[in-house]
Amino acid sequence: MGYKSREIRLVSRPKGEPGTECFDLIEKELPDPQAGQVLVRNQFISVDPYMRGRMNDVKSYVPPFQLNEAMTGGAVGTVIKSAEPTLPEGTAVLSMYGWREAYVSPANGLQVVDGTKAPLSAYLGVLGVTGMTAWVGLFGIASLRDGETVFVSGGAGAVGSIVCQLARMHGCKVLASAGSADKVSFLKDQLKVDYVFDYRDGEPLDHLKAGAPDGIDVFFDNIGGPQLEAALWHMRNFGRMALCGAIAGYNTPVPGPRNLAMAIARRLTLRGFIVSDHYSELPTFLKEAVPALQQGKLLNQETVVNGLENAPTAFLGLLKPGDAHIGKLVIKVS
Amino acid sequence: MGYKSREIRLVSRPKGEPGTECFDLIEKELPDPQAGQVLVRNQFISVDPYMRGRMNDVKSYVPPFQLNEAMTGGAVGTVIKSAEPTLPEGTAVLSMYGWREAYVSPANGLQVVDGTKAPLSAYLGVLGVTGMTAWVGLFGIASLRDGETVFVSGGAGAVGSIVCQLARMHGCKVLASAGSADKVSFLKDQLKVDYVFDYRDGEPLDHLKAGAPDGIDVFFDNIGGPQLEAALWHMRNFGRMALCGAIAGYNTPVPGPRNLAMAIARRLTLRGFIVSDHYSELPTFLKEAVPALQQGKLLNQETVVNGLENAPTAFLGLLKPGDAHIGKLVIKVS
Numbered sequence: 001m002g003y004k005s006r007e008i009r010l011v012s013r014p015k016g017e018p019g020t021e022c023f024d025l026i027e028k029e030l031p032d033p034q035a036g037q038v039l040v041r042n043q044f045i046s047v048d049p050y051m052r053g054r055m056n057d058v059k060s061y062v063p064p065f066q067l068n069e070a071m072t073g074g075a076v077g078t079v080i081k082s083a084e085p086t087l088p089e090g091t092a093v094l095s096m097y098g099w100r101e102a103y104v105s106p107a108n109g110l111q112v113v114d115g116t117k118a119p120l121s122a123y124l125g126v127l128g129v130t131g132m133t134a135w136v137g138l139f140g141i142a143s144l145r146d147g148e149t150v151f152v153s154g155g156a157g158a159v160g161s162i163v164c165q166l167a168r169m170h171g172c173k174v175l176a177s178a179g180s181a182d183k184v185s186f187l188k189d190q191l192k193v194d195y196v197f198d199y200r201d202g203e204p205l206d207h208l209k210a211g212a213p214d215g216i217d218v219f220f221d222n223i224g225g226p227q228l229e230a231a232l233w234h235m236r237n238f239g240r241m242a243l244c245g246a247i248a249g250y251n252t253p254v255p256g257p258r259n260l261a262m263a264i265a266r267r268l269t270l271r272g273f274i275v276s277d278h279y280s281e282l283p284t285f286l287k288e289a290v291p292a293l294q295q296g297k298l299l300n301q302e303t304v305v306n307g308l309e310n311a312p313t314a315f316l317g318l319l320k321p322g323d324a325h326i327g328k329l330v331i332k333v334s
Numbered sequence: 335m336g337y338k339s340r341e342i343r344l345v346s347r348p349k350g351e352p353g354t355e356c357f358d359l360i361e362k363e364l365p366d367p368q369a370g371q372v373l374v375r376n377q378f379i380s381v382d383p384y385m386r387g388r389m390n391d392v393k394s395y396v397p398p399f400q401l402n403e404a405m406t407g408g409a410v411g412t413v414i415k416s417a418e419p420t421l422p423e424g425t426a427v428l429s430m431y432g433w434r435e436a437y438v439s440p441a442n443g444l445q446v447v448d449g450t451k452a453p454l455s456a457y458l459g460v461l462g463v464t465g466m467t468a469w470v471g472l473f474g475i476a477s478l479r480d481g482e483t484v485f486v487s488g489g490a491g492a493v494g495s496i497v498c499q500l501a502r503m504h505g506c507k508v509l510a511s512a513g514s515a516d517k518v519s520f521l522k523d524q525l526k527v528d529y530v531f532d533y534r535d536g537e538p539l540d541h542l543k544a545g546a547p548d549g550i551d552v553f554f555d556n557i558g559g560p561q562l563e564a565a566l567w568h569m570r571n572f573g574r575m576a577l578c579g580a581i582a583g584y585n586t587p588v589p590g591p592r593n594l595a596m597a598i599a600r601r602l603t604l605r606g607f608i609v610s611d612h613y614s615e616l617p618t619f620l621k622e623a624v625p626a627l628q629q630g631k632l633l634n635q636e637t638v639v640n641g642l643e644n645a646p647t648a649f650l651g652l653l654k655p656g657d658a659h660i661g662k663l664v665i666k667v668s
């Protein structure tokens with residue numbers, strides 16, 4: 001018997017800032033799972049800034065989304081019908097099937113997760129690709145050492161909020177920027193970040209000088225643009241930059257940093273990275289993250305939006321300066 | 335008895351493009367060397383792009399030149415009067431005393447060099463700081479591996495011409511840019527560079543695509559500006575950039591690269607460096623460079639300008655697009 005599932009498809013590619021006209025919500029009937037397959041009902045789907053790049057028809061590190069197909073991405077749910085003994089009904093699984101309420105998949109495309117250790121949504125956030133991104137960037141890419149001074153742009157975002165916490169757990173002084181008063185409060189009050197500023201309030205460089213008079217050792221960049229330029233002015237000798245995102249320029253081009261030659265004078269290393277190159281280190285990451293989460297040292301801050309139909313609007317908001325989401329944005333679909 | 339020496343002093347700091355009015359040539363009488371000191375007559379002095387930065391009154395990796403004092407920098411010469419038994423008359427020495435015909439110094443500020451292994455001027459070029467810069471950048475900073483594809487901006491310059499040769503000695507495919515027809519010919523005919531272009535002739539990116547259809551593994555940058563932006567577009571995954579100089583912006587600001595986010599998609603590493611951090615590796619470098627020079631595998635290409643009084647004009651020319659100097663620029667002062 002068929003099972004009805006709604007999904008959101010990309011139906012046109014944006015020029016500049018995308019709108020809801022790029023997406024369509026359709027309903028389809030899923031077949032019964034065949035031998036070796038399972039039917040999964042998603043509980044949460046992930047909405048991430050990197051998806052903006054995949055909307056363009058440009059070869060990048062991940063291939064572009066296909067037109068007239070569902071938006072792919074991280075999703076967690078539960079097996080509700082199984083034709084595969086290793087994944088009985090009730091098993092919680094993580095997939096990359098993205099923006100749909102349910103799907104049928106062979107078992108080998110799915111990763112079993114343990115819903116007793118953490119809420120399922122955490123496997124999209126702090127215990128998933130998001131947390132892994134923060135951890136790889138800080139330690140693998142920027143070689144953060146205990147006690148250093150770290151600046152995080154977009155500190156209240158999904159990745160940024162974990163960067164702040166991991167750096168503080170390692171005895172670092174943390175500076176973070178954000179784009180709303182609520183985010184600034186969140187970083188100050190809940191994450192205990194040492195110096196927080198609204199990037200729209202004054203010159204970023206003045207804030208960096210105020211918050212880190214002796215300069216910055218590590219810059220974790222989610223934003224690019226003027227904040228990257230300010231960081232270049234204020235790095236210490238032999239500083240490291242983990243280039244994770246550049247959301248300031250995703251919809252409209254921004255000027256490049258005019259002071260990249262500071263990298264010579266200060267002997268800086270700027271290194272871009274993509275978390276999927278580092279998935280083999282996931283067990284090492286989880287060894288640190290799971291106990292930290294269970295002991296309350298690491299907060300899985302998330303914003304939950306209800307209903308698959310609201311995913312496009314939530315996603316488009318994420319790309320706008322001053323958007324309201326704090327931490328990881330997930331859509332609850334059932 | 336006094337010994338007369340002329341020297342060139344910095345007498346004013348430039349705003350934007352410097353002119354000869356920044357310099358003055360004066361003559362002074364040197365005292366006799368005291369116990370432990372020697373009187374050295376310079377034979378060659380070094381003229382380098384990095385000196386432009388020191389003309390500004392801005393703290394950088396080296397302190398600014400002092401006003402009304404001689405321009406400091408690399409110089410090689412011969413002891414002509416000695417009050418220090420370990421440095422008898424006739425000893426060839428390298429110093430950082432810069433733009434003067436002669437000087438008196440304690441022995442411990444000087445490095446003895448062997449004029450039988452190579453002409454003295456080579457200790458300012460291929461066997462000195464210049465050669466070391468090329469070697470450190472390629473192997474220490476950019477981790478060049480045999481057989482990779484390398485792009486060198488400013489390939490006919492002092493450092494660039496050695497980068498081209500070292501990369502070719504390691505079986506690499508080399509692309510280089512230069513700013514005159516003579517330099518292009520030099521790179522093609524004498525250094526056997528695989529693909530050479532005049533950076534003023536068409537779009538640098540088109541040249542990179544033509545010369546390296548599969549992309550670039552290592553970019554050694556002496557220039558910055560549009561060539562750096564073009565390189566960012568054309569790097570291969572996990573490519574490395576050694577940021578050595580940014581001469582395009584030394585006199586007037588240039589826009590920053592608008593595509594630095596390519597570093598994320600392609601997982602690039604950009605690393606600035608200064609050769610003086612790596613002086614301890616000089617013996618390792620010389621172990622490779624001296625035999626290569628003696629066997630004719632490595633060419634000490636230099637442009638010699640005669641007369642201390644011509645140092646300022648030669649230096650100012652070095653900073654201009656399309657200047658005529660090929661290889662290392664040295665001034666013969668005696």
